[in-house]
Amino acid sequence: MGNYLAGHAFQYLSKRDVYDIEKKLLMRPFFEKMDMHEKTNHRYKMIEECKHAIFIFGKSPSKIDEKIDSKGVFEEYKIAKSLKKNIIAIPATGYAAEKIFAEQKKNIVEYPYLEMYLTALEKEKNPEKISKIVIEILKDCVSD
Incomplete structure (x- = not known):
C-alpha cells in the first residue's frame, strides 16, 4: 500500500x-526479519521525523474475508500522539483508521485542527475529495 x-x-x-x-x-x-522491539523502534524513528501522520486502512494481513485491525497501526497512532504530531485518520478506508478517527472525534479537544473538518472526513467517500480535505487540514496546520 x-x-x-x-x-x-x-x-x-x-x-x-x-x-x-x-x-x-x-x-x-x-523488513521481514524485524522483531517486535525493532519494529517499535523503527516506527518511533519514522514518526519522529514527521510533522504529520495520516492513517488510512490499517488491516493486518489475513484471509480476504477476515477483518483484523493492524496492531502496528494502533502502535503508530499511539507514538504519533505521544510525540504530539498532527494526526489525520481517514475513516472511509475502514479498519484501524476508522477506529482512530472515532477516538479522535470523541476527544476532539486534543485535535483542534480537525474540528471544522470532522463531518466532511466522516461522510466523504470520494478519494479525490478526501485528498482535498486532507490538503486543507495540512495547510491549516502549517499556517498555525
Whole structure:
C-alpha cells in the first residue's frame, strides 16, 4: 500500500515543481526479519521525523474475508500522539483508521485542527475529495 500511495504523492509533488521531495515524503519500509522491539523502534524513528501522520486502512494481513485491525497501526497512532504530531485518520478506508478517527472525534479537544473538518472526513467517500480535505487540514496546520 505504501508504494502505491507514495507514487501518487510523488506525482503530485512533481507536477507542482517540488524538487526536494525527500523532504516532503518519508518512506520507511519494514523488513521481514524485524522483531517486535525493532519494529517499535523503527516506527518511533519514522514518526519522529514527521510533522504529520495520516492513517488510512490499517488491516493486518489475513484471509480476504477476515477483518483484523493492524496492531502496528494502533502502535503508530499511539507514538504519533505521544510525540504530539498532527494526526489525520481517514475513516472511509475502514479498519484501524476508522477506529482512530472515532477516538479522535470523541476527544476532539486534543485535535483542534480537525474540528471544522470532522463531518466532511466522516461522510466523504470520494478519494479525490478526501485528498482535498486532507490538503486543507495540512495547510491549516502549517499556517498555525
